[in-house]
Amino acid sequence: MAVGVDIGGSHITAALVDLEDRSIIEGTWHRERINGKGTVEEIIDAWTAVIKEVAAGLEGENIVIGIGMPGPFNYEDGISLMQNQEKFDALYGLNVKELLAARLHTSPKNIQFINDAGCFLQGEGFSGAARDFKSAIGLTLGTGLGSATFDGHLAKDADRWCTPFKASIAEDYISTRWFIKRYAEITGRTVKDVKALTELMGEDTRIAGIFEEFGTNLGEFLVPFIQQERPEVVVLGGNIANAAALFTPAVNNVLDSNNIHVPLRVAMLGESAAVIGAASVWYGEIVNA
Numbered sequence: 001m002a003v004g005v006d007i008g009g010s011h012i013t014a015a016l017v018d019l020e021d022r023s024i025i026e027g028t029w030h031r032e033r034i035n036g037k038g039t040v041e042e043i044i045d046a047w048t049a050v051i052k053e054v055a056a057g058l059e060g061e062n063i064v065i066g067i068g069m070p071g072p073f074n075y076e077d078g079i080s081l082m083q084n085q086e087k088f089d090a091l092y093g094l095n096v097k098e099l100l101a102a103r104l105h106t107s108p109k110n111i112q113f114i115n116d117a118g119c120f121l122q123g124e125g126f127s128g129a130a131r132d133f134k135s136a137i138g139l140t141l142g143t144g145l146g147s148a149t150f151d152g153h154l155a156k157d158a159d160r161w162c163t164p165f166k167a168s169i170a171e172d173y174i175s176t177r178w179f180i181k182r183y184a185e186i187t188g189r190t191v192k193d194v195k196a197l198t199e200l201m202g203e204d205t206r207i208a209g210i211f212e213e214f215g216t217n218l219g220e221f222l223v224p225f226i227q228q229e230r231p232e233v234v235v236l237g238g239n240i241a242n243a244a245a246l247f248t249p250a251v252n253n254v255l256d257s258n259n260i261h262v263p264l265r266v267a268m269l270g271e272s273a274a275v276i277g278a279a280s281v282w283y284g285e286i287v288n289a
Contacts, residue, residue, distance in 0.1 A: 001025070003055050004279030005047075005067040006119060009036040009087035012047055013271070014054045017279035022127030024272055028054050036087035040099070043090060048103040055104075063104065064285075065111045066278040068119035069096075071157070075113040112281045118155035120267070121148040122277030124235050125155060129265040133232040137225060138267075141218075141240035145171040149229055153284075155277065158225075165221060173217045176240065182210050194240050208246070215247030219254025226260055237267035 004024075005014040016028035030053055034046040055063045070088075072081040078097025082088045101108040114122060121130065121138030130136040130150060138155065140146030147158040161171040172178060179194050186206055191197050201207045222234065236244055244266045251264060269276060 002279040002282040003065040004275035006274040066281040068116040068278040117157035118148045119274035119277040122155035123273030125150040126280040128268040137231040138235040140238035142238035211246040212250045215250025219251040
């Protein structure tokens with residue numbers, strides 16, 4: 001077993017993960033809001049409390065912890081490099097691994113960090129939509145555009161949200177705000193999000209065309225990404241992926257026209273992906289030991 005931890009600027013989510021059957025152990029899921037602008041003690045105390053609750057019953061030296069952490073961060077040594085990002089300024093330059101280990105009464109060697117942007121795909125590669133593939137690209141489609149690559153062992157942030165695309169950057173065309181802006185341009189009406197847009201489809205036939213246009217944009221973005229990385233599968237996550245059936249035909253049309261035949265899979269694990277992904281960094285060291 002390993003503790004999987006997903007840390008954000010305002011929350012921490014953690015659970016105990018069974019690395020043999022690659023799933024979260026029932027009853028161990030815990031999520032708490034935290035003050036990312038707090039002092040060192042406040043932040044470390046809050047994280048420690050959640051991890052201790054999840055790992056209750058395990059002896060300190062037997063606890064192994066995988067933590068998905070925002071960057072910039074020295075993931076190997078556990079040193080925070082975040083500064084002026086509205087979160088965790090108090091931790092700048094400190095060894096978070098040693099601070100947590102001391103509070104958890106365990107060895108720093110029992111804590112590993114992974115970039116949070118890669119955690120979603122790490123989890124999907126370990127036990128979700130990309131499990132049967134040796135390599136993958138993952139996209140989180142929502143408020144922003146997240147991207148990651150997976151080599152069969154470790155997922156990494158691909159950081160392609162700011163790729164030059166059309167008149168600006170990719171995220172301006174592949175995100176919730178594009179849908180809201182495009183619908184307003186076509187109809188003069190405003191919607192809250194993509195879910196609200198799908199609920200209007202029965203009364204507004206123009207919405208289908210908007211999803212098709214989004215799919216074309218996504219396909220054009222994916223072409224060079226796939227050509228460069230050569231993945232066996234593309235995994236789509238984030239809230240927009242819930243409407244995948246409405247735009248993936250257009251994505252596939254673009255890929256087919258570029259002689260690219262890579263399957264598109266919708267993420268399977270939801271919120272669990274990041275927690276399972278963080279814990280899975282221990283898989284080879286524990287299960288195969």
